[in-house]
Amino acid sequence: MCRWLAYTGSPLQLSALLTRPNHSLIDQSRHATQNVEALNGDGFGVGWYGDDPTPGLYRDTHPAWNDANFRHLADHIRSRLFLAHVRASTGTAVQNTNSHPFSFDNWLFQHNGSIPAFRSLKRQLLFDVDPELFPFIEGSTDSETLFFLALTFGLRDDPPAALAWAIGHVERVRKAAGIEVPLFVSACATNGEQLWAIRYSSNHQSRTLYHSSHLHALHEIDGTYAPLPDDATIVVSEPLDELTSHWEEVPESALLTVSGGAATVNSFSPILPN
Secondary structure (H helix, E strand, C coil): CCEEEEEEEEEECCCCHCCCCCCCHHHHHHCCCCCCCCCCCCCEEEEEEEECCEEEEEEECCCCHHHHCCCCCCCCEEEEEEEEECCCCCCCCCHHHCCCCCCCCCCEEEEECCCCCCHHHHHHHHHHHCCCCCHHHHCCCCHHHHHHHHCCCCCCCHHHHHHHHHHHHHHHHHHHHEEECEEEEEEEEEECCEEEEEEEEECCCCCCCECCCCCCEEEEECCEEEEEECCEEEEECCCCCCCCCCCEEECCCCCEECCEEEEEECHHHHHHHC
């Protein structure tokens, strides 16, 4: 499994969330405290938006804590919306194209969880991707497959419905194959203006997910507190510091929408195709 982060608000230096907090995403790559695995060293990535509608993307296969270039970039890039991910592989290869986030046009997507028995289901699920989208799949993960299924089901037009249809489709295929192991999805998608995050699992034992609630500063590794923009919203697999209490857990089977500086939480359930 993995750890991930999403930020939207006034432009912020990437390092303010990715490297400086006392339980930053870099720290979580080595010492995750609310994950099945404490170590997330099978690659990492960050995608960010600037003046161009399409995002910048930096991904690599080695551990995030061991990448000096990433630290330099994080200290010098400011962005109003960015996603970042540290990976613990669930069976697919450690390669650049399998590192999150994944991109298509102006969209970014990242995921923590797994499609069970993906090797058995992979052929069918890939055949279910829109033929016009299929050539853009670069890697071999279940996560990227889920992203392109969501695009197939209309992510660019109606993100909440498309995510519900995509996850419902995977659930139907899983059940039809007689696979009893549950599906786990903690995922985030953004078009560069809004973002949507889902917490869902077949057995209602989902991976953790939080969002900031009236969070104005973060406790840093040097013991100080760094201020955050008033309109900042942060979505994380686990909180970025161990002292600040302004983190709200996203409920089980929920969709978090962040738009215009406001975060709303609604119930989420897959749409099961006939």
